[in-house]
Amino acid sequence: MGRAGARGRARADDGELGLAVTRARGGDEAAFAAVYRQVQPMLLGFLRGLVGDDADDVASDAWHDIVRDLATFRGDGAAFRGWAATIARHRALDHLRRLRSRPRTTPLDPAVPGPVTVPDSAASALENLSTTDALAMIAALPHDQAEAVLLRVMMGLSGPAAAKVLDKRPGAVRTAAHRGLRRLAEQLAAGGDPASAAGDNPGEA
Missing domain, CATH: 1.10.10.10 (Winged helix-like DNA-binding domain superfamily/Winged helix DNA-binding domain)
Structure with missing residues (x-):
């Protein structure tokens, strides 16, 4: 899947991502496109694990919120990835709540949360x-x-x-x-x- 190795690459690219986010906050459309290209694949992978085939729709909702609130964001590339993941997770939970109100199952049914270093x-x-x-x-x-x-x-x-x-x-x-x-x-x-x-x-x- 290549994502374990991608963790190191993502961190190595955080400086570049942080600069692109700063420029995007100033209205640079090319910089925002660069932010999107780097973060969207990670965001989709995260969301597919939460909402399955609905990941694209939920990601679109998340990017709507990201664009709307980008001017309020402060932080570097790593912080932006965390911020984007938080927004995406909120949209995913909203989506799962809507599905639970219908007669339909979801890919991940919530369990009691709770459960030291990731190997x-x-x-x-x-x-x-x-x-x-x-x-x-x-x-x-x-x-x-x-x-x-x-x-x-x-x-x-x-x-x-x-x-x-x-x-x-x-x-x-x-x-x-x-x-x-x-x-x-x-x-x-x-x-x-x-x-x-x-x-x-x-x-x-």
């Missing part, structure tokens, strides 16, 4: 999978673990940045990400059946 070796195990397969495996994790893994691997956020998006303690998010990645590594070692994660106890923190 890069476990994340790198996902690199040999296609994005679709990797997202299917992540989506089968307990909800808190799925969100933590998506933010760490797809969005390339640090533990504290992911915790800010989720409004949780950094230690709780690191634990959830660690356990989620461990489950994924175990699945891959066992043959990579996404359904096996769903068989785990979703209440495990």
Whole structure:
């Protein structure tokens, strides 16, 4: 899937992203296009893990809010990724709430949130999978673990940045990400059946 390696690249590109965001805030359309090109693939990967095939629509809603509020943003490239992820997650939760009001299931049913360092070796195990397969495996994790893994691997956020998006303690998010990645590594070692994660106890923190 290439996203574990993308975490390092995303951080390396944060200086360039931060400069583009600053120019975009000043009305530079080319700079905003550069911001969009860098962040949109990460945002879509994150949202596909939360809302499945509706990710494109939710991402459009998120970018509407990002454009609307861009003038209020202050921070560097890493902060922008966290800010964009927060907005996208809010739009995803709104979307899931709307779906729950209809007779339809969702890719990720919320579980009790809760659940220490994310092992890069476990994340790198996902690199040999296609994005679709990797997202299917992540989506089968307990909800808190799925969100933590998506933010760490797809969005390339640090533990504290992911915790800010989720409004949780950094230690709780690191634990959830660690356990989620461990489950994924175990699945891959066992043959990579996404359904096996769903068989785990979703209440495990």
